[in-house]
Amino acid sequence: MSRKEERDQAIAETLEKVRAEDGDTRQSLAAIRDHMIALAQRRELFPEEDFPIPEDGSGEVFDVLSRDDDGRHELYIEVANKHVWTPPHNHTTWAVVVGIQGVELNRIWEGDGGPTGEAPLRLAREVEVRNGTGVCLMPNDFHSIHMEEGVHNMHLHLYGLGFAHLKGRLMFDQESGSYRSFD
Ligand SMILES: [Fe+2]
Incomplete structure (x- = not known):
């Protein structure tokens, strides 16, 4: 079996376990995260040579590894060697981020600002996503992600x-203190 076939099989087996969870509760999402951490810990399946930093100058690529026929369970690998700094945003679906190598700092935001930004989001906690760790987000949780240049990140x-399939995603603009569409 080639490395790609082995990787695809490991991904398919992991997603079978993920599909047995509904992702509707934090407990279920934590189980999904643990299945994903186990996949990401098989680092021999994700060597840098298979996921190089793109040479187009962008420093970053976000490739789909798997997606169910009905659009559910969309799995990406993010490969980056650049300064990445996103605004706080939600996804309107659950999300799980786990590390293969490098560090993706996830800031988790909280607040009850509502769609018109009556109150700003506050930083609740930070999670350094690296190999062996992950973060879970419910559909209306806000996170921002931060990476530094000089590291071959894979997450x-x-x-x-x-x-x-996503609609109504929001980002929080910290300068103006208001929410904006993030579709
Ligand atoms: Fe995100």
């Missing part, structure tokens, strides 16, 4: 529903 991002 797996799994979404309950694929991006093409």
Whole structure:
């Protein structure tokens, strides 16, 4: 079996376990995260040579590894060697991020600002996503992600529903203190 076939099989087996969870509760999401951590810990399946930093100058690529026919369980690998700094945003579906190598700092935000930004989000906690760790987000949780240049980062991002199906995503603009569409 080639390495790609082995990787695809490991991904398929992991997603079978993920599909047995509904992702509707934090407990279920934690179980999904643990299945994903186990996958990401098989680092021999994700060597840098199979996931190089793109040479187009972007420093970053976000590749789909798997997606169910109905659009659920969209799995990406994010490969990056650049300064990444996103605004706080939600996904309107559950999400799990786990590390293969490098560090993706996840800031988890909380607040009751509502869609018109009556109150700003506050930083609740930070999680350094690296090999062996992960973060879980319910559909209306806000996170921001932060990476530094000089590291060949590889992280797996799994979404309950694929991006093409998501509507009404929001980001929080810290300068103006208000929410904006993030579709
Ligand atoms: Fe995100």
